[in-house]
Amino acid sequence: MSDATLAARRPWVAGGPRARAAGIALAAGAAAALPLVAGDPFVVYLATLVGIYVLVAMGLNLLFGYAGQVSLGHGALVAVGAYVAAVLTTAHEWSFWAALPVAMLGAGLVGSLMALPALRLSAWYLALITLAFGMVVNGLLVEMRAITGGFSGIFGVPRPEAGGLPLDDAGFFWLVLAFVVVTYLVLRNLVRSRVGRALISVRDAEEAARSAGANTVRLKVFAFFLSAVLAGAAGALLAGLKGMVTPDDFTIDFSVFFLLVVIVGGAGRLGGPVVGVLAFFVLPELLGALAEWRLLVYGAALLVVAVYAPHGIAGAWSRWWRSRRPPAPVAGCLPDPPRPPRRDALSLTARGLVKGFGGVRALRSADLAVPAGTIHAVVGPNGSGKTTLLNTITGYVRADDGTVRIGGRAMARRSPDRMARAGVGRTFQTPRLLPELSALDNVLLGAYARERSAAVVIAAGLPPARREVAALTAEAMAYLRFVGLGDVAGQQAGALPHGKQRLLEIGRALMARPSLLLLDEPAAGLSMTELDALGRLLREIRADGVTVVLIEHHIELVAEVADAVTVLHEGATLLSAPPATALTDDRVLDVYLGR
Numbered sequence: 001m002s003d004a005t006l007a008a009r010r011p012w013v014a015g016g017p018r019a020r021a022a023g024i025a026l027a028a029g030a031a032a033a034l035p036l037v038a039g040d041p042f043v044v045y046l047a048t049l050v051g052i053y054v055l056v057a058m059g060l061n062l063l064f065g066y067a068g069q070v071s072l073g074h075g076a077l078v079a080v081g082a083y084v085a086a087v088l089t090t091a092h093e094w095s096f097w098a099a100l101p102v103a104m105l106g107a108g109l110v111g112s113l114m115a116l117p118a119l120r121l122s123a124w125y126l127a128l129i130t131l132a133f134g135m136v137v138n139g140l141l142v143e144m145r146a147i148t149g150g151f152s153g154i155f156g157v158p159r160p161e162a163g164g165l166p167l168d169d170a171g172f173f174w175l176v177l178a179f180v181v182v183t184y185l186v187l188r189n190l191v192r193s194r195v196g197r198a199l200i201s202v203r204d205a206e207e208a209a210r211s212a213g214a215n216t217v218r219l220k221v222f223a224f225f226l227s228a229v230l231a232g233a234a235g236a237l238l239a240g241l242k243g244m245v246t247p248d249d250f251t252i253d254f255s256v257f258f259l260l261v262v263i264v265g266g267a268g269r270l271g272g273p274v275v276g277v278l279a280f281f282v283l284p285e286l287l288g289a290l291a292e293w294r295l296l297v298y299g300a301a302l303l304v305v306a307v308y309a310p311h312g313i314a315g316a317w318s319r320w321w322r323s324r325r326p327p328a329p330v331a332g333c334l335p336d337p338p339r340p341p342r343r344d345a346l347s348l349t350a351r352g353l354v355k356g357f358g359g360v361r362a363l364r365s366a367d368l369a370v371p372a373g374t375i376h377a378v379v380g381p382n383g384s385g386k387t388t389l390l391n392t393i394t395g396y397v398r399a400d401d402g403t404v405r406i407g408g409r410a411m412a413r414r415s416p417d418r419m420a421r422a423g424v425g426r427t428f429q430t431p432r433l434l435p436e437l438s439a440l441d442n443v444l445l446g447a448y449a450r451e452r453s454a455a456v457v458i459a460a461g462l463p464p465a466r467r468e469v470a471a472l473t474a475e476a477m478a479y480l481r482f483v484g485l486g487d488v489a490g491q492q493a494g495a496l497p498h499g500k501q502r503l504l505e506i507g508r509a510l511m512a513r514p515s516l517l518l519l520d521e522p523a524a525g526l527s528m529t530e531l532d533a534l535g536r537l538l539r540e541i542r543a544d545g546v547t548v549v550l551i552e553h554h555i556e557l558v559a560e561v562a563d564a565v566t567v568l569h570e571g572a573t574l575l576s577a578p579p580a581t582a583l584t585d586d587r588v589l590d591v592y593l594g595r
């Protein structure tokens, strides 16, 4: 389970967050004492280097571990930070402190450019593009001799000063440590917030993030930017520590090293980067002879991790730790949540929708008219275009022709996240959940577009953000109970039985407080008891002021709950009528029975 899980952070889990905070303070305190107890200055130098590498790895972990975006060019982003700082402090005689934010911003901007291919490419192509990017940057460092000093690099980079004097080894170490601790705390706040849930959703189920109103393009750019800012900070610190920069410091190996650190340490685990750097850098360094065998050690470690600990060392540790503790007692420890407020249902009208996929005409001329506050079923044989109709209405598929009006307003070419923000919720034919997160976290994702706290307020862990999360958590519990899942709030969504996963998706959709809810085959795979519960649930949702569109093969359920039925056949609307009429119509029986 990811760090963003419930048990790890809820205040009502005994010994949870307090014990962790104490652990972090203890670890930081012990690390801070290192320069005082270490006799050898090389150990302090090594520890400073570890801190700098951890910074880079923490940024890459946010990008790769949480948001699922591969980067094999992170070494180049470190290089950008290092060279910006080196040029500004030497050629332009800026102080380190003035150069540092410019280095961070410079790397951040370059990182944002790296995000552009990520908006279109799959993981493996992205890996190749970022690898090529790293090679190009390395080439530029050599070629742009007038600025970068070519092969010889730049020498005489000054250390940061405090009180007019350059920091000594211990002071530099403490500076890096402060960076690491602050970054850790900020990232911790971020990944456990709506931002973290949305990033994980980009990684595990991008459609889910969009159905909750998240702009996934912005999220990816944000992840690249923040990750690159950290790489830039690390680069500037590295230049200050070594007093020089050369292109040899930033070869492809350097980028690969960080990706391996994140994978072996535990991608998507907050502690992963620390564990990874310690395992990959310090251990071989300490075991002197092993340092020469580093590549072999890397390869072997990767193999072992891939086979025995797919979630990295930190993942294996947290799995073992959780197996020794009882599940988080969430439901019983929360106050009774308020009843979610009633909404103003929206009507839906679709006219003449046409959609082709190459030679296949999924929709030829589909019409749908759903009055506000009703349950409207869409039925039809397999391949008749029901899901395409739903995808077209919700913006996941762009119609070739036709119009959609919701609540009387035209919804031309709106993206899924904008549709979600306009009050249109949906579920998917195959549930799109965040399998590693708890059921409660999955429902909380639904509130993404409703949360008001700015990312900065969340990152700083300020009280307004915490108050908002507490209120939304209570509301999410209300929805979990509403869909009958109050007792599994703390369980991993991926471990729930199929029927419960479907109900959980409905809970997440409701959490966004939609006025129109489109459900794609919610009854598929449900037991008889679950089907009864679903029928009751749908009626209650309607009573709460939500218009429901139900794509369903389960005719008994349709007959029981629907106010009206639209029958699709070969991408066109065959008829719309009350269930008793529609389901006994000869034309409908003909298309179902293939007569």
Ligand SMILES: Nc1ncnc2c1ncn2[C@@H]1O[C@H](COP(=O)(O)OP(=O)(O)OP(=O)(O)O)[C@@H](O)[C@H]1O
Pocket (backbone or CB within 6 Å): 357, 360, 361, 362, 380, 381, 382, 383, 384, 385, 386, 387, 388, 389, 429
């Ligand atoms: N992305 C796509 N690319 C190519 N063809 C597609 C795509 N999506 C749907 N189709 C095709 O369009 C037609 C309608 O598919 P759709 O999934 O909308 O039907 P459906 O009524 O929901 O079917 P089912 O009840 O089996 O889910 C099918 O022939 C399908 O193969």
